[in-house]
């Protein structure tokens with residue numbers, strides 16, 4: 001199925017994680033409280049009352065984790081920095097122990113010959129900033145710019161690849177519209193203003209990074225997926241167009257200088273974000289790559305449901321993950337060709353792709369996860385097909401290296417190529433991880 005010669009010789013093969021999901025040590029070495037600590041500690045928000053207090057204990061086990069990563073043959077790794085570890089109050093006093101931790105982390109990665117791709121924000125806003133309004137408060141844009149400058153100045157001699165934000169759609173809508181992620185607000189209008197502030201802070205951070213060293217590569221990671229109309233009725237087609245704007249072009253359009261999609265905001269004018277003079281120009285600051293996270297497509301029909309007048313329709317499957325997400329590899333091809341055609345990023349990285357299935361650790365420490373292996377193989381085939389058509393995809397980061405804290409699902413949902421036995425913190429490479437390792441070694445050996 002896969003022809004590794006199609007992938008460019010300098011292709012980045014790796015995995016992705018996020019600080020709050022794997023580090024643990026939530027109250028160690030001066031780390032401040034994040035909105036996800038508060039959200040997790042609030043009863044009812046996270047399954048089984050789980051939190052990131054310990055997670056994979058990566059804060060203490062990163063050396064063994066990177067040794068394993070090297071043994072598996074990967075040449076890249078996407079991680080995120082915990083803002084509250086660096087600035088416990090979000091701004092002002094810097095926590096040297098937090099910076100020292102990431103010094104050690106990056107040094108250990110480089111010692112193992114693994115290229116770091118660093119995400120500045122993967123949802124763990126310092127709670128002190130939330131108490132001042134969080135991302136709904138435009139001041140947080142300046143706080144993020146200050147945070148970015150501190151991190152880039154400290155790590156920028158060793159980190160050359162930066163991702164400003166992870167999935168602003170989740171941070172904005174799941175966190176402020178649906179209320180199912182931190183900080184747990186349910187106000188669609190606020191979520192749209194948050195989306196604007198996240199994008200604005202992205203543009204500011206791009207400029208900080210380029211001022212530090214113009215040779216550094218910087219981009220943003222978006223969750224993207226096709227929005228298919230449930231029927232060819234004009235109502236359903238229009239609903240799917242609104243959903244495409246709601247999930248995809250609300251971010252893609254302003255990032256690539258097209259402003260906000262009218263198909264959405266003509267429908268909900270009262271919910272449009274307040275945009276100040278110059279904001280759109282900052283948001284559209286040139287970047288070096290687009291990070292694409294892909295998991296599934298959406299099927300959309302017209303609905304009387306406000307404010308968007310669209311609703312989801314259960315996809316036909318027949319395959320679904322443990323999250324009940326349809327397995328639809330073709331959607332990644334559709335996303336990549338559409339992004340290439342409509343926005344033409346210089347480079348694209350698949351910064352997340354993976355699946356959760358019910359994993360069982362056998363007596364002899366094995367996890368036979370053929371479903372996950374087959375999922376990844378088919379999605380890599382979609383990447384291969386896009387590359388064959390000239391789409392400049394230069395890396396694939398499987399989500400995730402380790403099983404980890406899966407937000408509101410807690411530890412029940414496992415995405416790792418490596419199984420984590422949380423009772424012992426022992427790591428066990430799953431069959432999918434062994435397969436991916438063999439593939440990566442062949443691809444890199446094939447260089």
Ligand SMILES: N=[N+]=NCCCCNC(=O)[C@@H]1[C@H]2[C@H](O)[C@@H](O)[C@H](O)[C@@H](CO)[C@@H]12
Nearest residue numbers: 018166167223247293295298352399406
């Ligand atoms: N319509 N619609 N679709 C979007 C629905 C959101 C899908 N979830 C994600 O993208 C999150 C992303 C996150 O970066 C990571 O931190 C999470 O662990 C993974 C797995 O959940 C994925």
